[in-house]
Amino acid sequence: MHMNERTPRQKMPEQKPEVRRTNFNEVSLGFTPEMAKIEASRCLQCKKPQCVEGCPVNVNIPGFIAQVVEGKFVEAIKVIKGSNSLPAVCGRVCPQESQCEARCILGKKFEPVAIGKLEGFVADYEREKEHLPAHIPAAKKNKKIAVIGSGPAGLTVAGECAKAGYSVTVYEALHTPGGVLVYGIPEFRLPKKIVSYEINALAAMGVEFVNNRVVGLSETLADIMSRFDAAFVATGAGLPSFLNIPGENLQGVYSANEYLTRVNLMKAYKFPEYDTPVIRGKSMAVFGGGNVAMDSARTAVRLGCNDVHLVYRRSKEEMPARAEEVHHAEEEGVIFDLLANPVRLIGDENGRLCGVECIRMELGEPDESGRRKPVEKKGSEFIIKIDAAIIAVGNGSNPILQKTAPDLKCNKWGNIIADEETMKTSVKGVFAGGDIVTGAATVIQAMGAGRKAAKGIMEFLESGNW
Amino acid sequence: MNYRDKMMHRIHSNEIIKPTLGRMVVEAPYVAKYRKAGQFIMFIIDEFGERIPLTIADSDSEKGTITLFYQIVGTSTMKLSHMKAGESLFSIVGPLGHPTEVEKYGTVVCVGGGIGIAPLFPISKAMKAAGNKVINILGVRSANLLILEDELNSIGDSNITCTDDGSKGRKGYVTDILKEIIDIERVDLVVAIGPVPMMKAVSHMTKDAGIKTFVSLNSVMIDGTGMCGGCRVTVGGETKFTCVDGPEFDGHLVDFDSLNLRLKTYHAEETQSYDSYKHKCRLDGVNAHE
Numbered sequence: 056m057h058m059n060e061r062t063p064r065q066k067m068p069e070q071k072p073e074v075r076r077t078n079f080n081e082v083s084l085g086f087t088p089e090m091a092k093i094e095a096s097r098c099l100q101c102k103k104p105q106c107v108e109g110c111p112v113n114v115n116i117p118g119f120i121a122q123v124v125e126g127k128f129v130e131a132i133k134v135i136k137g138s139n140s141l142p143a144v145c146g147r148v149c150p151q152e153s154q155c156e157a158r159c160i161l162g163k164k165f166e167p168v169a170i171g172k173l174e175g176f177v178a179d180y181e182r183e184k185e186h187l188p189a190h191i192p193a194a195k196k197n198k199k200i201a202v203i204g205s206g207p208a209g210l211t212v213a214g215e216c217a218k219a220g221y222s223v224t225v226y227e228a229l230h231t232p233g234g235v236l237v238y239g240i241p242e243f244r245l246p247k248k249i250v251s252y253e254i255n256a257l258a259a260m261g262v263e264f265v266n267n268r269v270v271g272l273s274e275t276l277a278d279i280m281s282r283f284d285a286a287f288v289a290t291g292a293g294l295p296s297f298l299n300i301p302g303e304n305l306q307g308v309y310s311a312n313e314y315l316t317r318v319n320l321m322k323a324y325k326f327p328e329y330d331t332p333v334i335r336g337k338s339m340a341v342f343g344g345g346n347v348a349m350d351s352a353r354t355a356v357r358l359g360c361n362d363v364h365l366v367y368r369r370s371k372e373e374m375p376a377r378a379e380e381v382h383h384a385e386e387e388g389v390i391f392d393l394l395a396n397p398v399r400l401i402g403d404e405n406g407r408l409c410g411v412e413c414i415r416m417e418l419g420e421p422d423e424s425g426r427r428k429p430v431e432k433k434g435s436e437f438i439i440k441i442d443a444a445i446i447a448v449g450n451g452s453n454p455i456l457q458k459t460a461p462d463l464k465c466n467k468w469g470n471i472i473a474d475e476e477t478m479k480t481s482v483k484g485v486f487a488g489g490d491i492v493t494g495a496a497t498v499i500q501a502m503g504a505g506r507k508a509a510k511g512i513m514e515f516l517e518s519g520n521w
Numbered sequence: 522m523n524y525r526d527k528m529m530h531r532i533h534s535n536e537i538i539k540p541t542l543g544r545m546v547v548e549a550p551y552v553a554k555y556r557k558a559g560q561f562i563m564f565i566i567d568e569f570g571e572r573i574p575l576t577i578a579d580s581d582s583e584k585g586t587i588t589l590f591y592q593i594v595g596t597s598t599m600k601l602s603h604m605k606a607g608e609s610l611f612s613i614v615g616p617l618g619h620p621t622e623v624e625k626y627g628t629v630v631c632v633g634g635g636i637g638i639a640p641l642f643p644i645s646k647a648m649k650a651a652g653n654k655v656i657n658i659l660g661v662r663s664a665n666l667l668i669l670e671d672e673l674n675s676i677g678d679s680n681i682t683c684t685d686d687g688s689k690g691r692k693g694y695v696t697d698i699l700k701e702i703i704d705i706e707r708v709d710l711v712v713a714i715g716p717v718p719m720m721k722a723v724s725h726m727t728k729d730a731g732i733k734t735f736v737s738l739n740s741v742m743i744d745g746t747g748m749c750g751g752c753r754v755t756v757g758g759e760t761k762f763t764c765v766d767g768p769e770f771d772g773h774l775v776d777f778d779s780l781n782l783r784l785k786t787y788h789a790e791e792t793q794s795y796d797s798y799k800h801k802c803r804l805d806g807v808n809a810h811e
Binding site: 268295299406 | 551554555556565566569570571572596611612613614616617743744746747748749750751753754755760765779782783785786787790791793794797798
């Protein structure tokens with residue numbers, strides 16, 4: 056099959072908005088093998104592929120795409136797995152439009168190759184059709200590594216180090232491993248069976264998972280280091296920020312973390328089959344403009360809320376959310392109240408939320424972030440009647456582990472300070488990466504940090520040099 | 522799934538000791554080894570269950586067991602009351618929260634109301650062991666709801682039990698007894714655990730008397746590690762998380778009224794879940810406690 060670069064980018068088949076509004080099934084239906092081959096054939100196989108440099112874990116993109124063109128999907132997944140241990144996840148949640156696909160030469164004149172969709176396709180093909188046997192680790196090495204936190208950074212380190220023959224134990228505070236992949240990202244964007252498949256693959260390689268263990272509360276980091284040769288701290292950005300406006304403690308006001316955890320991890324969308332409840336509002340507001348805000352708004356739609364308002368203080372152009380998520384949210388009927396900011400939450404006589412007062416904003420001069428600063432328009436206050444609200448304005452660093460690890464140096468926001476290349480911290484043998492170091496970022500950035508840390512850890516364990 | 526929690530939380534005993542109160546001894550070796558007075562656990566009853574916080578009343582580090590008291594109020598605690606010795610809980614995480622600040626204060630009055638007597642027990646014990654004079658005040662609505670009376674009586678330098686209806690000990694409220702005590706002797710610390718109105722009334726009284734007071738809050742929570750913020754409470758005008766900043770706070774600074782309202786958030790859903798479970802029980806022929 057030969058296609059020239061004018062073959063249009065294959066459109067991902069999706070559930071229709073009016074259908075998916077009522078279910079939690081994945082929005083994308085996935086490429087067919089034929090579509091994948093056509094899409095792959097659009098790749099120019101550049102000599103100096105820019106896409107690889109745009110990828111935080113430097114996946115050999117032209118290499119795997121060449122295999123897809125040939126229909127060798129299992130060979131393709133093997134190429135990806137050389138540098139990315141969670142391809143089914145990344146194919147779905149990576150912001151390809153600002154990474155690999157942003158650098159694709161085709162994108163200059165036409166549309167870029169759908170690298171993310173192809174990655175997801177081959178990973179799904181392997182999981183559903185082939186079931187590759189577990190990776191056989193290299194010869195067993197006599198060194199033990201503790202990974203604290205089982206989100207994307209922790210899983211990456213566990214996978215890389217186990218593959219190299221190290222014995223790895225992963226500690227997770229919740230009852231299920233996966234971190235933000237299981238409590239945060241909704242089923243319709245990332246089916247949980249995909250996460251459990253990846254984690255089972257690590258377990259099959261010999262990684263030990265200890266759930267329900269909050270390191271730093273009883274056992275400290277020092278206790279862990281007395282049993283292990285190295286540790287990787289990846290405890291994430293789990294401490295929700297609030298707006299600090301009146302009425303935040305009213306019934307019906309959630310942090311996005313709480314709302315999404317109830318629905319995703321605890322399966323409140325299946326209440327009362329599952330015991331955990333969540334308020335199903337008739338009219339709701341989500342505050343924020345990032346991916347988590349989109350996830351929250353789209354979850355509220357699926358739980359039967361007719362009027363979901365997304366209140367964001369800047370305009371659509373400044374939204375940090377991925378364009379695809381914003382587009383999906385709009386298609387599903389989320390109402391965008393842009394250039395508006397909540398001022399106070401209003402409760403009824405029983406302490407239950409019944410409205411939010413917002414104020415209109417306009418964009419002024421650029422601020423430190425380079426984005427134009429939103430300024431309040433005096434006298435433009437207005438009220439939206441709501442019975443539930445979700446605050447999705449970011450997360451601070453979770454402080455539990457650091458509290459009992461006084462030698463572990465942190466910055467003024469409580470993020471652990473780690474070397475940018477090796478991910479070494481101020482404590483010998485302890486590495487850190489992911490959101491606990493950078494503040495809230497993306498899954499793939501955490502995995503990128505995990506890859507660097509795995510290299511750093513193995514170098515340290517081989518050489519003993521700190 | 523092979524990565525599931527391998528720790529089995531086998532139940533050693535589970536008895537309904539009062540009409541709406543249960544006492545369970547369950548395996549949780551890590552918790553039993555490390556727990557300190559004032560800390561709590563979260564359990565999940567089965568794969569459908571909620572994450573529910575419960576305070577730890579006692580532990581046996583040799584057997585690796587912890588003792589939990591629970592009030593049968595909702596679906597999870599109803600399910601808990603149906604569990605039998607030999608069966609296992611799906612999940613237990615802990616110990617969570619800050620331990621009580623145990624030191625030698627002088628005279629410590631430990632006030633427990635209802636099920637709050639259970640978490641009070643280890644605190645009273647620890648305060649006594651730290652060299653304090655300990656006065657226990659136990660208050661319940663009626664004699665048939667009183668727990669751990671003998672155990673606490675064996676700790677305190679003096680012990681007073683009171684009931685709302687006079688069916689056991691003095692007739693009256695814990696605040697009546699507390700008032701009598703602070704009128705006649707110097708009290709250095711009050712620890713109060715029980716229903717929100719009780720903790721509010723005690724804190725109000727000790728604030729006027731200028732006595733340092735700890736209360737232990739039982740907020741609605743999901744993860745118990747600071748991640749969800751559902752357990753937030755206003756303390757001294759600031760937002761605090763019960764799970765990581767507490768569960769004990771300065772009673773003089775807690776906004777009890779907003780806490781009380783937040784605790785009622787899921788009233789309708791709890792009723793729905795409970796009814797649905799009772800219906801399932803009838804279908805399965807299980808005898809649900811009404």
